Amino acid sequence: MTSETGTASAAPRRTVIPIAAEPSTGLYRAEKKIHPREIHGRFATWRWILVAATQLAFYGLPWLEWNGRQALLFDLAARRFYIFGLVLYPQDFVYLAALLIVSAYSLFLFTAVAGRLWCGFACPQTVYTEIFLWIERRFEGDRSARLRLDAAPWTFDKTWRKTGKQATWVALALWTGFSFVGFFTPIRMLVQESAALSFGAWEWFWILFYGFATYGNAGWMREQVCKYMCPYARFQSAMFDRDTMIVTYDGARGEPRGPRAKSLAHADLAAAGKGECIDCTMCVQVCPTGIDIRKGLQYECIGCAACIDACDAVMDKVNYPRGLIRFATENGLERGWTGGQMLRRVLRPRVLVYGGVLLAIVLAIGANLALRRPFRVDVLRDRGTLAREVNGGRIENVYRLQVMNASESPQRFHVSVAGLEGIAVASDPELEVDATGQRSLAVRVQVPLEAAGRAGTGARPIEFTIRRDGDDRPPLVERSTFLIPR
């Protein structure tokens, strides 16, 4: 298998740490289970805030009500997508594309500025792993206790701890699957169905499948997903540059690492021939992907900053200044810049382009949504009957107007036509469409024979104007053709 690793660059102030050689191994290697140590600190707090925010949104949103219906509901069977006050049709799919483009550009922007922020703090894989780890700790204790337990024989104590953990995991995973389906089937209906377990076949499938994916990915696969499955992990490195804030170990400060007497003060380090790193390996023990950040930037690093919290805590304990491991840019580390100096490089062309494009797209979509017309009309000219002569010396064409009402109240529409001399709608020009419904209306359009003669034979362009009652915006205009026979 291939893997990339960025090694330290040739910089005068920085000591290059050799990568420890691993023994040769089979082409397929059993991955060791990683037991990250629990960590508290600035970044850990931020991560928990984001876990709470994202999961409050995920588990909570399906329960919100809006005008007597679920506020956020993607009704696939009826092909109506409700987002608070907005009702979208399949024809509005472009907004989904827009959302994906915005997400992609946001990812580009965040990554260019501060590396894999998304991975470390908001990605569902990280968030659910964090929650599943929390459950694991409640049952099995912290890292060292879990390592002991895994090595221990199967006693009653081990059995109930493992069983309890698994049961809680499965319950949470099923609830996650249930909430996911709740975005597509009204969740209150799902609750009623769950009383008798009378879910539909697809509901069963998605609850179990999504639950299984959550359980498998957050309980068992964890960092394997980031290392081997996730495509973003790989292409985010293409957005890094030497001014991207990344989690780094300051080798110049830290090396040579090693144990030392507790009494050795910071001021005396140079004289004693020691760096600041006391080689306590806390940064390795807390790492959820099991790497040693002191080896430099590695593709496995998800930028979660757990090692920063761990190292800061140790530095506090030994009375050294914080920041041996910190968010810094490659340029900054090399040239010994302060945080302020590095921040000044944030507004560089790459970031400005990403930011500018993102802002333009967001503004365009926002304007488009705000100006969006709450109805839609398609005009189809009858193909079977081309044109006919009717009593009173008129040529008649028949059209079918498909009117879609994207608002949540019944609406009346009025149809008129223009484009040829004497052209008029001969059938009832009014129609009413139910809330979020659609109707088709057969519309007969007539042109006097003499006017038709002057216009000439063939398909002549005409325009339908569809006005919604009580709508003061300019009406909707749809183009079509009127056929004048020879």
Added chain:
Amino acid sequence: MSDFFSAGWSIYIGVVTIASLLGCLALLVITSRARVNPKDDTGHVWDHDLRELNNPMPRWWMALFVITIVFAFGYLVLYPGLGSSKGLLGWSSASAYRDEQAQADAQLATVYARYASTAAPELARDKGAMAIGERLFMNNCSGCHGSDARGGKGFPNLTDNDWLYGGSPETIVETITHGRQGTMPSMAAAVGTPDDVANVAEYVLSLSNSPHDAAKAEAGRAKFIVCAGCHGIDGKGNAAVGAPNLTDDVWLHGSGRAAILRMVNNGKTNVMPAQEHRLTSEQIHVVGAYVWSLSHGGAKN
């Protein structure tokens, strides 16, 4: 399976498929014996210092490969895949389609069952039934009769109260089910000389008070007797044979002297195709009620 000329192709494909699967399995076993040294890099370097290392793959990945191979064997046993083998489940796309069709029919049957015992005039007041009727009409009838059911030249208007074969709900259902073939024979020889034909045409024009030559019409009156066999002595037509009323202002194949002369001289055969093999009798009942409602003030948009 007619795609193969002989069993040879079927066997060939079966052998290639099985051999490929076994080949994949063998490849997995052989490569798992290989040794790699993670510190060896491949010699590829990008961006000055980005090196490609030679790390081992995770073992679960190999397990996924094995699972796909096991799945493939299971699939080939159960489903068609090995040449012309039909698989243990006997599944085919055609049978899946038939099953879904039967399922949909069963669902629809409960809807139509409610309408089957309801008479057309009552059905015409049922909004749900008329919505279904309109959709059936759009999909099956509007191609000729138009979205608004007003037809065109050669295709009767269904919204007026002028019917070739009668406009009772029962007759409409009969027309839709079995179709109609309306024939106007060429009558020139029976009528007589070209002058006689011209006179008959004037007489026909006079029946509907269209502009005509009164003297010629009077001369044609006697010759109309050969037309009266179908159109009636008064020219009001005969629904039993689908002969149109010549005294009103409805002209299916065009109005005026030239059109009438063309009909008398050349005749015309017009066909309404039977729908009994496309629609069920319950569907015909509903769409028939919809058509009936069009000339009875109902089913307006």
